[in-house]
Structure formats: C-alpha cells, structure tokens
Amino acid sequence: MKNRLRVLRAERNWSQLELGNRVGVSRQAINAVETGKFDPSLPLALKLARVFETTVEAIFDLEPGD
Amino acid sequence: MAKVVPLKQALIFWIATIGSAFLLYYGAQLTDFLISDTHASTWVRWAGVFVGVFTILPWLVIIAVSLSVLDEYYRRVVLIGTALAFVLDLMLHVGFNVAVDAQLLRPGSYLPETGAAIILWMIGVSVGAIYYRFRL
Numbered sequence: 614m615k616n617r618l619r620v621l622r623a624e625r626n627w628s629q630l631e632l633g634n635r636v637g638v639s640r641q642a643i644n645a646v647e648t649g650k651f652d653p654s655l656p657l658a659l660k661l662a663r664v665f666e667t668t669v670e671a672i673f674d675l676e677p678g679d
Numbered sequence: 680m681a682k683v684v685p686l687k688q689a690l691i692f693w694i695a696t697i698g699s700a701f702l703l704y705y706g707a708q709l710t711d712f713l714i715s716d717t718h719a720s721t722w723v724r725w726a727g728v729f730v731g732v733f734t735i736l737p738w739l740v741i742i743a744v745s746l747s748v749l750d751e752y753y754r755r756v757v758l759i760g761t762a763l764a765f766v767l768d769l770m771l772h773v774g775f776n777v778a779v780d781a782q783l784l785r786p787g788s789y790l791p792e793t794g795a796a797i798i799l800w801m802i803g804v805s806v807g808a809i810y811y812r813f814r815l
Contacts, residue, residue: 637750
C-alpha cells in the first residue's frame with residue numbers, strides 16, 4: 614500500500630515524532646507506515662486523516678497486487 | 680509510543696515487576712524443593728507442580744500490562760516475536776526429547792523451561808523488530 618504521509622508531513626513541516634505525538638503512536642510507527650513496512654489500523658488511518666484534515670483515501674492507496 | 684502514566688502507577692508497576700521476578704526465581708526453587716523428594720506425599724508433589732505453574736503467572740501479567748501501553752506497531756512486532764518464540768520453543772522441546780531418546784543426552788537431563796522460554800521470547804521479539812525494520 615502506498616501513501617502520501619511523508620509529503621503531507623513535509624508540507625506542514627512536522628517531524629515524525631511530532632506527527633506521532635499528534636496521533637498517539639511512536640516515531641518508529643510513523644516511520645514504518647511512511648516506508649510501507651507497516652499498514653496502519655483503521656483507527657490510526659482515520660486519526661492521520663483527521664490531523665491532515667483530509668480523507669483516508671487521500672493519504673493511502675492500493676498498489677497493483679494489493 | 681508508550682502512554683504517559685502517573686508516578687504512583689509507575690511505582691506500583693515497578694514494584695510489581697520486581698515482585699514477579701522474585702516469584703519467578705524463588706517459585707522455581709520452591710518447586711524443585713517440593714518435588715525433589717519422591718517419598719514425599721502426593722499432595723506435596725502436586726503442590727510443587729501448582730507452585731511451578733502459578734508463580735509464572737504474575738510475570739506473564741507484567742508482560743501483558745507492558746504490551747497494553749505499546750502502540751499498534753510495537754504490539755505487532757511483539758506478536759510476531761511471540762509467535763516465532765512459540766515455534767522455537769516447540770522445536771527446542773522436540774529436539775531435546777529426541778536427543779534424550781537417541782541417547783545423545785543423558786536420560787534425566789534437565790531443560791530449564793522458564794529460562795529457555797524467556798530467552799527464546801527475547802530472541803523472537805528481536806527478530807520481529809529486525810524483520811519490521813528491514814523488510815522491503
């Protein structure tokens with residue numbers, strides 16, 4: 614699954630730690646999501662969408678083969 | 680990310696952790712003492728079994744409480760690690776028993792169950808963390 618987390622975070626000039634604090638997870642969790650090593654749960658995806666004031670679909674998208 | 684807990688709660692958890700570690704260690708010793716005398720009554724030997732099993736529980740509760748304050752990423756890492764540790768533990772036991780049956784180890788050889796389980800769990804969680812860190 615691909616995502617635009619890094620882009621959205623950079624637009625707001627937030628660090629991974631800051632974003633993690635905003636959604637209640639660790640910096641490592643944000644890093645794992647950004648690099649596609651870990652797919653977030655639906656609650657976490659919704660929290661991420663909320664802090665970026667957008668929708669889940671605007672952040673995450675399926676890749677061919679998913 | 681670990682949740683912030685009040686100082687009093689953290690102190691209780693810390694004391695409980697120390698207490699659980701004591702129980703784990705001295706529970707195993709008490710079990711050995713209770714079951715070592717084969718002439719002791721059945722009740723005493725069953726008490727040894729009971730102590731051996733139930734003194735592990737507080738330590739498992741400590742692990743469960745520790746997991747409950749982790750975020751979903753670390754919980755997943757620990758879950759994968761625990762599953763891996765279960766497989767490793769199973770392989771160790773099968774391997775140990777077969778080695779005894781094959782007389783590669785002396786009959787009556789002792790496998791330190793709790794220590795082995797803890798070490799294998801730590802190995803499993805470490806491998807889980809490495810897997811999530813470096814997976815493509």
